[in-house]
Amino acid sequence: MSDLTRRTAAELSGLLASGEVSAVEVARAHLDRIAAVDGDVHAFLHTATESALADAAAVDAARAAGEQLPTLAGVPIAVKDVMTTQGQPTTAGSKMLEGWVPPYDATVVKNLRQARLVLLGKTNMDEFAMGSSTEHSAYGPTRNPWDLNRIPGGSGGGSAAALAAFEAPLATGTDTGGSIRQPASVTGTVGVKPTYGAVSRYGLIAMASSLDQAGPCARTVLDAALLHEVMAGHDPLDSTSLKDGYPDVVAAAREGARNGIAGLKIGVIRELHGGDGGYQAGVLARFDESLELLTKAGAEIVEVSCPSFTSALAAYYLIMPSEASSNLAKFDAMRYGLRVGPQGVEAPSAEQVMAATRAAGFGDEVKRRIILGTYALSSGYYDAYYGSAQKVRTLIQRDFAAAFAQADVLVSPTSPTTAFQLGAKLDDPLSMYLQDVATIPANLAGVPGMSLPSGLADEDGLPAGIQLLAPAQADDRLYRVGAALESLLNDGWGGSILDKAPKTLEATK
């Protein structure tokens, strides 16, 4: 079957279950695709060819032996390089961890293995998940399959690009301020940030502990739901892991696609709808059309106001670097990873080795955030910065609560723009930070969010995304609305939006 890489995970699951294809065939098709196109895309930092084929063969053997297998058994997946994988390198996109092979699996990875997914390899990312373009990877940028001169979003650009380039049907991501949703938006894929605590953080190399959230990346809403189900669940190794409140997202996705969303109230967040947010006209046009489709499907659209959202970016850029400065302190050359001796020092002290290693091992963006965070937490400034930011966080939570009293689901464009050119914002960190203006409030409040394609912007023909937000532990609403909207949009496009992608990759071959 030549088009195996074009199949959704749900379709592959069916083909594998019925025995029409073997897991080895599916794995080999994706590995071949990676070999063919990843030289251009650079979605992967590490491809686990041998272990992927072995895992796939084991699935086939189990199926042949009549074993009852999980739904996604034998379906390939790409794993963001921020998640520890036993026996496979994990670098978090940093020189600091070049060649480090963790002795343990992240809980998410353990869950994937238990569900018998086939791990294809590790995907590229901004160093320690800091960035919105994957240009901050120490191993070079990933390119957007829609236009190889453009960014794939960040920090999970590798995962999103792998999906859009048909190198993998599923991928994992982490979202601290939008790193799953914004890459999904600019690559025409689907990305979900679950409720904080719904997916274990154990084994995720931390950027900002109170904001980090792992979630599924896929090409369809149903696929995202299938993966979400595998990733989520209580983990005794993570103190902040939820003990209950895991709704059936797969059922919600099927329900949304089948029966629509009649009667649902959808709130448009005034503060994230144009205005001075630097929103691209084409992005807003596709967003407004999506609202019309939702109305036609029976949803009621209301406008809600979340005034504190205008301070979200500022609060985020105090809390995130504060926690990051502390989380990254462990990279000190003592136990693992890079070790650099200072130049011209014969018997360097531990402090000198630490300093030289950190100077050489961290990239500029990481250093920028460490310095920001160290400053914000220092005595005398704590109240003015970190303390105030936490107060804003409380206000944002209140705004969400008030908004969810008026609407079941909130919506906004995911990212203000489509994919920008590589290098365009590299020297302007503040404009890079603005990419996440719409996604950040969800992280500050811990509520779940989803991005799915809303169409192509007229100006550049590149994908735009719509963001759905739900109350904490009501992740199922995202899937219900998302699946409904997706099927309405697909009806309009006559198929998946990814089929509209210019054949950049084929042309380069």
Next chain:
Amino acid sequence: MTTSLSQFAEVLDYDEALAKFDPVLGLEVHVELNTNTKMFCGCSTVFGAEPNTQVCPVCLGLPGALPVLNATGLESAIRIGLALNCSIAQWCRFARKNYFYPDMPKNFQTSQYDEPIAFDGYLDVELEDGETFRVQIERAHMEEDTGKSLHIGGSTGRIQGAEYSLVDYNRAGIPLIEIVTKPITGAGERAPEVARAYVAALRELLKALKVSDVKMEQGSMRCDVNASLRIRAQDQDAVKLGTRTETKNVNSLRSVERAVKYEISRQAAVLVDGGTITQETRHWHEDTGITTSGRPKSDADDYRYFPEPDLVPIAPDTAWVEELRGTLPEPPALRRRRLQGEWGFSDKEMRDLYNAGAVELVESTVAAGASPAAARKWWTGELARLANLAEKPLAEMPVTPAQIAQLQALVDGGKLTDTLARQALEGVLAGEGDPEQVVEKRGLVVVSDDGALGEAVDRAIEANPGIADKIRAGKVQAAGALIGAVMKEMRGKADAARVRELVIERLAPDTDA
């Protein structure tokens, strides 16, 4: 009084110091809990294992690893707080204390900062003369221990001059409780004694709670001594005062007392000379009994504390806290008073037992069947003497209360004389087994066989004709010398009572003494 001039400049005579200044103390005691697993992971806490064999991704701080609070550690912390008459926080959190150090895997210590689990308590401590002094407790909070650096190649074991350093992370993540006093004032010249008595009382309390091994020499209980001097009202000459120093890791009761005394004398000398006390940490030197300057401590120390986002806040259920209150043991001071009554000891006898750390040993020995008087005699007599020689705490002597009770039973049963009993104890301490086994192995049985004893008595009479005549003349008291001679010949194995009877039989058959 100090003699040489140079020394005189360094410390002031203690009494002179006290005449001018009023000491203010603050004691910070770190206690390692005896939980089976570490504070935030499942690693073993057994002391003395091969370096880096009791570690995992969490306590090594590997990328991605996360902490989970040890429930038993929290329970111990609350019980300690309750036993120290503290309030227990209804809601509190951990914080991160950020600083770089090679033996700290994450380069931050997960600790409690402004939200301790227990606060505002007190501990009544008994001084040598039986007086009680109340020490106010500021807080008791939870934290994790760090790893241990070993500096190899230098002569001192310190980092200076070492060729390289190794780090052992077995200790990293072991649960610690830090107990901090409020400033201790009003102790006057008894400040050193109060400090010692406080640490002793705390140790006794923690032992009774069974939450820690409280072994100061192994570091499972460590004391930092803060000391400063206030000028006495009538003396307006001295210039600067009130700056405190922190003497780190003072690791025995005696050292706590000596360190306080030394710091008072040292600071007084500086102040009297018109100098200023620098706010700093100081190192304690057990061998010389002095402290030396360490790292300057200033307000610039910035640990950038913030609430630990990887751990959910702690909100102990009130009913559970009350349940834990119900598990508290009888307060050690009350218990001692009760035991004193049961045993019929004098105040002094009981205080001596307490100061020797022998209350529990005597209690166990009595429980094993010995009389209180005999148990006390063993522990404060022969055993105290041997412990002193071995420079070991009494409790560390390799003999159990049950063995002492068995030894006493042998004496009571006439199977051992006091001399033989001491020899049997020597065998027990040397690891030769229980007293009965030692008696067997060493052949320490009392000789009461009349044949053998009679011959020895005859020889003694023959060798001491003068004494024999005295006894014949009615001076029965002189028999002691002959008994001694027989004992000597029999190397202590003779049944002294029977020897006495035999002597009398032979020399003064009509006396019934």
